[in-house]
Amino acid sequence: MRNRTFAVIAFAVAIAVIAASRWVANDYFLSAAYTVLQFIVLATAWNILGGYTGYVNFGSAAFFAVGAYSTVFLQKALHAPLPVMIVAGTLVAGLLGLAVGYLTLRMRGVFFAIATLAMAVVLYTFVVNWDYVGGARGAYIILPREVPFGLPRYIHLLYAAMVLMAAFALVIARAIQTSVIGRGLAAIRDDEMAAECSGVPTLRLKLLSATVSGALMGMAGTTLPLYLSYIEPSAAFNLSYAVNSIAMPLIGGMTSWLGPLIGAVLLGTVQQVVQVTVSSAWNLLIVGVLLVAFVTLAPNGIIGWIDAWRRRRA
């Protein structure tokens, strides 16, 4: 399928899903769907750097929080409209991604992963000490009274935004994967030295993939303050975002755009169900256990599993 066709289909599905939400009376359903969609964006974005390129990013929460806090800042400073906040948060997180991309110049593998984790904590400390956006106390966001496009409630608007973001992230991830860029990234993942020697512009590709990955993660965070209507640093920088955005692609499969989607839908839904039926601490435990179980028993994820099963039948 050509990328343009895929994009048309993805956005058509997104619009249909948004239109269908008008008849959903239950707010909880929308907010659960919002969370799952947010994880689709995060997992897809993480996979562009982690899965395609092979650089493990432990700092997903930092990008996510940068998106969220740029919204808080714009809300306080300018009362900017929603699309402006989404675009701005995406750009700021993209810049951070570019900076992280430059880290790959000096650090490979494990050192890179630890550096991203360190970066997340440094940013966290800055936000905690930055009083304008609420500091450690957090900040309240007042939602606009009237909802545009004749949508019933504000959650409908956020849900619609998140559906579009998820479609956008998937289109980007698929376009990268199927293009010459994706093959270059795969070459870097398999052997960076050999890729460089064969004329793959490794630095430019790594910068690109880190920037896109960071920007998409930030984009997922831009609507978080509006969704929660209150934001504090430890919620935005929560380690569970980092764990989830690693666990989901690992569980789904990291070599294609479909893997993070499968992983996010599966793990996200399980978490929502467990959160309602048992408790929220248990759902984090389940993520951890599934992560360890998959990484030890099915290292190529669900996609790898299906491929192996197909090959055996053929």
Add this chain to the structure above:
Amino acid sequence: MEFPTALILNAIVAGLLLGGFYAAVSVGISISFGMLDVVNIAHPGFIILGSYIAYIVHERLGVDPILVSIVLSPLFFALGMVIYRIYYLCFERRGQESLRGLAFFFGILFITEVTLVLVFGVDYRLVETSYTSTTLRLGPVDFPLRLVVPFAVSIAMVVGLQIFLARTFFGRAVLAVAQDQLALRLMAIDPVRVKEYAFALSIATAGVAGAFLIVIQPVQPSIGREYIGLVFAVCVLGGMGSIWGTLLGAFILGLAESFTSTFFGPSWAPAVSFGTLLLALAFKPSGLLGR
């Protein structure tokens, strides 16, 4: 304004005492990450586990937490052996340790943390012993025993480990694994066995460091994360796999953190360890006393 000599002296003493504790926290990472190339990002999780075990035994039986941790360190040793076995079978043998091994330890960290939350809740726990509220004074300088006792035991442990690694046959085998595994095989020594014991040793130090932690400050399951940056910063700063380097790195970070807390406020302290780590990784990845 009067020059704050007393303040600076106190910051130096507190920094050095804290550094001694940091050495105990990081020496395990120096062994597992620095020498064995096992990126045990879950190390802080085992430290917190050690804190809670020391806490329970202290609550139930009233035994000193540090004594408890030393007596129970064989348990942690066994736990370390089991974890290394799984890690070896699932990742190292297949040559997938870099990405998936990392995700594995990240998952383990998360599981320990959430399990502790489920069992003990998110309240801060603290132990009160005979020495935790006593402070010795030497002129204007304070020596809180709460820090002095862990400092002393920790220095003893780190120096003991260095002597053990440098002088005994097994210790030299560990150092040899760090340099050339194939050569070890040619000497008819099983490198996997050596790594297993060495990794177990590193987890045992985590258990003991956990007891120090709960003597020094109240403990809550998720504070383990704050130590991830610290342990790797100390390990990288001092030089991978060098125990003296770990000691040096720990003192540097302890002093840096104590000065930031004194002059800028404790909320900036985490930025110091992680910031140092970033700088160390970017500019001197081989560390101060690297091999």
